[in-house]
Amino acid sequence: MNLILRPVAAEFSKILTTRMWWILALVLFGYIALLAGGLAALFGGLESGAINPDAVNTGGGSSLTGLGSLPPLIYSFASSVGYVFPVLLGALATTGEFRHQTLTPTFLATPKRGRVLGAKTISLFVVGAALGVVGLAASVGVGALVLGGFGVDPLLADGETWALIGRTVLAMALWAVIGVGLGVLVPSQVASIVIVLAFTQFVEPLLRFAAAFTEVTADIGKFLPGAASDALVGASFFTLASPGGTVLEPWQGGLALLAYGLVATVGGYFISWKRDVT
Amino acid sequence: MPIGAVIEFTSITKKFGQVTAVNDLSFTVEPGRVTGFLGPNGAGKTTTLRMLLGLVAPTSGTATFGGLRYRDLPRPLHTVGAALEAASFHPGRTAAHHLGVYTIAAGLPRTRVVEVLHTVGLAEHANQRVGSYSLGMRQRLGLAYSLLGDPGVLVLDEPINGLDPEGIKWIRGFLSSMAAEGRTVLVSSHLLSEVQQSVDDVIIIAKGELVHSGPLSSLDTNIAPQVIVDSPNRDALIMALTDAGVPFTSGRTGLIVAVPDPGRVGHIAFTAGVELNVLHRQKAGLEDSFLALVEGGDSL
Structure with missing residues (x-):
């Protein structure tokens, strides 16, 4: 038992003894709080009549009732927007070992390299879940407060809301695992960060949008990691913004995300992790 | 008192593509003595040591500690302490945290962190981020890492590089005392003069091949007057x-x-x-x- 617990505890210690985790958590909280609070105020204001709908350019047609239930949408920002943070933390935790050559002391202490990578995956899963809790503290905490302020029911007594919160935590945890996988696939830290930012902020949203145009591409597009994540969580602003898109069941979305993480990690194990440490 | 194991290299070879970095190297390193592993830069010293420690996979041949490959050691840090280059640190981590991570991984008591930092003279800089360390301090921290498990075997790659004269004097005495306790001490250097005063045996390699091994005194008679x-x-x-x-x-x-x-x-x-x-x-x-x-x- 010690054989895996010790490396896991060591990986936790690695994360917690540098500043990156709380910097990312802080930025995540601020970013999501701003976004969830702002949109909750906008839509809450519209729904409650505090804001005159004519004053807002809704792009024509799309009425608020078409958006479905407002609170889950706001709450899902924690993962639908915040998922980039656990990916970054996972990728940094892995590429940092290459960059700072800490693989040497790590493999000297634990020569079984597969065990180290497994330990890193487990610890990042847990830290990713913790980032999920931080993101939710922002999206649910601030979102519900603002919605409540406009007299909109924040649905906090609803079991479905809490199920969504649980699934969001799981999604964020899986994203951190994907980050670890990316880090071993692309051990260059700069390249890894560029890929994370370009893919999550630009390439994937574009692909998801484009995929929704035809049925065939939509069937493929729903397996894109971001789409799978939104499917797992069960609500997303993005899904609503492209109504033509089909969505996976939550459990399918979860499995797809897990598959991305595991395939990347196992692939990376052979590409970089098993290599000579020089 | 930890007992040193015999280090044994058997026909170890490493090729990087077409380049042969280490060619069919065989020698043993005995406990209770300081052995200098010498050769010019690029002779293959670091590659050889990394193969010994399981960090680089040999193309052929083996390197063992008392008959066991590094990765088969039941408790590696308790058996072998190694310090390779002076750059294996996350700059944002403090020295104490850096060592703490690996005491956890190896199942060592946390008290070892303070003890080894004290041994190498870094106790008062324990809570300083390693990024602010000088080269000499990093060398000492690398050495502290190698001592965590109080191992019977020490493998040190160029430990004298970057040390100030006081540090050099200290490490010479330190190596000798470790060997006197019965430990196996293998120290690499590209300068004989750097380790001449503290080594008992020498292993000399050039271009990846063994050119001489034996007691230091055997070098004396090697060149005709x-x-x-x-x-x-x-x-x-x-x-x-x-x-x-x-x-x-x-x-x-x-x-x-x-x-x-x-x-x-x-x-x-x-x-x-x-x-x-x-x-x-x-x-x-x-x-x-x-x-x-x-x-x-x-x-x-």
Whole structure:
């Protein structure tokens, strides 16, 4: 038992003894709080009549009732927007070992390299879940407060809301695992960060949008990691913004995300992790 | 007291693509002695040590500690302590946290962190981020890492690099005391003079191949003594030596003649009627032996 617990505890210690985790958590909280609070105020204001709908350019047609239930949408920002943070933390935790050559002391202490990578995956899963809790503290905490302020029911007594919160935590945890996988696939830290930012902020949203145009591409597009994540969580602003898109069941979305993480990690194990440490 | 294990390299070879970095190297390192692992930069020392520690996979051959490969050691940090280059740190982590991570991984008591930092003289910088450390401090921290498990075997790659004179003096005494306790101590260096005062045995490699192994004193007899000779009329001396058929080269202080006996050189000059103002025997130093070995590449 010690054989895996010790490396896991060591990986936790690695994360917690540098500043990156709380910097990312802080930025995540601020970013999501701003976004969830702002949109909750906008839509809450519209729904409650505090804001005159004519004053807002809704792009024509799309009425608020078409958006479905407002609170889950706001709450899902924690993962639908915040998922980039656990990916970054996972990728940094892995590429940092290459960059700072800490693989040497790590493999000297634990020569079984597969065990180290497994330990890193487990610890990042847990830290990713913790980032999920931080993101939710922002999206649910601030979102519900603002919605409540406009007299909109924040649905906090609803079991479905809490199920969504649980699934969001799981999604964020899986994203951190994907980050670890990316880090071993692309051990260059700069390249890894560029890929994370370009893919999550630009390439994937574009692909998801484009995929929704035809049925065939939509069937493929729903397996894109971001789409799978939104499917797992069960609500997303993005899904609503492209109504033509089909969505996976939550459990399918979860499995797809897990598959991305595991395939990347196992692939990376052979590409970089098993290599000579020089 | 930890007991040192015998380190054994058996026909270890490493090829990087077409380049052979280490070629069929076999030698043993005994406990209770400090062994210097010497060779010029690029000779393959670091690659050899990394193969020993399971960080680089050998193309063929094995390297073992008491018969076990590193990765098969049941408790690696308890058996072997290694310090490789001085850059294996996350700059944002403090020294104490850096060591703490690996005490957790190896299942060592956390109290070891303070103990080893004290041993290497970094106790008062324990909570400083490693990014602010000087090269010498990083060397000491690397050494502290190697001591975490109080191992019977120490493998140190260029541990003297970057140390101040006080640090050099300290580490020499430290290595000797570790060996005196019965531990196996293997220390690499590209300069013999750096480790000459503290090593008992030497292993010398050049271009990835073993050129010499044995006690330090064995280096002494490796180069035949030479005779230094000079004359106010050097041209006449050169002619006389050439006629006598003895090989020589021109040096700063005279001609260096590759014969061990000054009497014979004196006789050559006397019969040729050449006046001499310098004639003495020069014994090559250890460093000369070392340089001759690594440059010649031939085993003597």
